Amino acid sequence: MASPATSSPSNTPSKVRIDAWVWAVRLCKTRAQAAEACRAGHVKINDVSVKPAQPVVVGDTVRVWIHHREHIVEVTQLLSKRVGAELARKAYIDHSPPPPVIPAMPRRDRGAGRPTKRERRQLERFKRGQL
Numbered sequence: 001m002a003s004p005a006t007s008s009p010s011n012t013p014s015k016v017r018i019d020a021w022v023w024a025v026r027l028c029k030t031r032a033q034a035a036e037a038c039r040a041g042h043v044k045i046n047d048v049s050v051k052p053a054q055p056v057v058v059g060d061t062v063r064v065w066i067h068h069r070e071h072i073v074e075v076t077q078l079l080s081k082r083v084g085a086e087l088a089r090k091a092y093i094d095h096s097p098p099p100p101v102i103p104a105m106p107r108r109d110r111g112a113g114r115p116t117k118r119e120r121r122q123l124e125r126f127k128r129g130q131l
Contacts, residue, residue, distance in 0.1 A: 015055035016078045018043060018062070024079035025088040027064050027071055037066060062092075071096045 016024075019034040022043060028034040035052040037043050042065040043050055056062065056075055064071045073092040083091075103126070108115060115123065 013078050013080055015057060016080045017052060018045060018050055018054045018056045019052035020080050021056050021075070021078065022062070022064060024082050025073075025091045026082070026085060027073070028066060033066075037064065042066060061095075069096075069099065 019031060019038050022028050022034040022037070023031040028037060034043075038050060038052040038054075041049045044063040045054060045056060045060050047061075047063070056078070058075050058078060060075045062073050062075060064073075072095040074095060075092055077091040079088070079091050082088075108119070
């Protein structure tokens with residue numbers, strides 16, 4: 001009589017809940033955050049909003065909007081438990097757009113005195129987003 005552990009060829013599951021997978025590949029810090037993102041409509045599988053219990057399979061495209069940025073990943077491996085960052089990166093192919101370039105705040109040399117009128121205007125324009 002074969003034991004259940006030896007009857008399956010591998011220990012990889014055929015389906016995993018989307019909230020567990022998003023947490024396992026480290027797109028969210030906690031499983032609760034992943035489930036909340038699903039309930040809020042911030043997680044999509046193949047461009048369809050899903051509930052936390054929706055299964056994900058290899059080949060699906062997952063879009064996650066978290067921390068004011070969209071992550072677009074293609075599932076290559078199913079994980080139900082959280083793993084290290086190196087193994088997590090191997091579980092998907094990242095198709096996310098690069099993060100936006102934020103211009104650096106103008107800096108003055110320490111001890112250079114008060115800013116000139118021109119420098120104050122440049123700082124104000126930068127703060128308003130016009131630079």
